[in-house]
Amino acid sequence: MAEFCNLAGKTALVTGSSRGIGFALARGLGARGARVFLHGASDSPKLRSAADALKADGVSAAAVVADFARPDGPDALARQLGPEGVDILILNASLQLPKPWNEISDDDMLAQYRIDFMSSVRLIQLLQPAMAARKWGRIVTVGSLQQQRPLRHMAVYSALKSAQENLARNFAMQFAKDGITVNNVAPGTIRTDRNVAALADKAYERKIEEAIPAGFIGAPEDCVSAVVMLCAPESRYITGVDLMVDGGKHLSSV
């Protein structure tokens, strides 16, 4: 049987892949033969060691830097990719600023809006035309279980994840004729830098685990199969879906 999801000859950009879920996704796509652009907000040691790790795997990898808090961030990133752009675009970069609803400042809102939503729209505007010209493209937005089940102190973040998922369905409808699929992957609780401090509280960690039917908190690598599957050449007829990767947490009443 032919190998499933051979991405040889394809180029992928994973935003926010200096660490966490984005890094795991970049590694997963690289393992399928894609050439990979890793991305971070700044030229950090983490970003450089992420690129080194992929190269050590034998993947053709390069790091690009752009701060999406800046209005010109997405354009600056696209310029670093060259005129061919990419075949696979994974929109994963994110900022989460937990606060009680009545303490969220305009600056908090604007930063999350730019990084969690506006950068996705702009990067798609910049990179979709080259995909359309080649009649092949895969776009995956990384959302969150919070699209459906918002958490108290993350009102703006949750709302922006819902908005991004809606955007994915809209673009899925518009881009299908050009061989481009657009899907959303929604992780539940995945152990990364953003929750490591909270999960160090063992009582809190236990409470989270009890709300997950699978009984454990996910690892970044648990998000890879969903994204790789959606990027496969064989997945050309799958578009506009919202795929939960949460150990069944969306089913839980806890």
Ligand SMILES: NC(=O)c1ccc[n+]([C@@H]2O[C@H](COP(=O)([O-])OP(=O)(O)OC[C@H]3O[C@@H](n4cnc5c(N)ncnc54)[C@H](OP(=O)(O)O)[C@@H]3O)[C@@H](O)[C@H]2O)c1
């Ligand atoms: N972890 C979870 O439990 C969970 C649950 C549901 C959904 N998600 C979603 O999954 C995705 C990855 O989450 P994660 O936990 O792996 O995130 P993370 O560990 O917090 O990493 C965030 C990534 O986004 C980049 N980033 C942050 N601010 C940026 C900016 N101003 N401009 C450009 N890039 C910026 C970071 O780059 P630097 O390293 O340069 O800062 C980093 O690569 C996000 O979309 C998140 O919302 C995560």
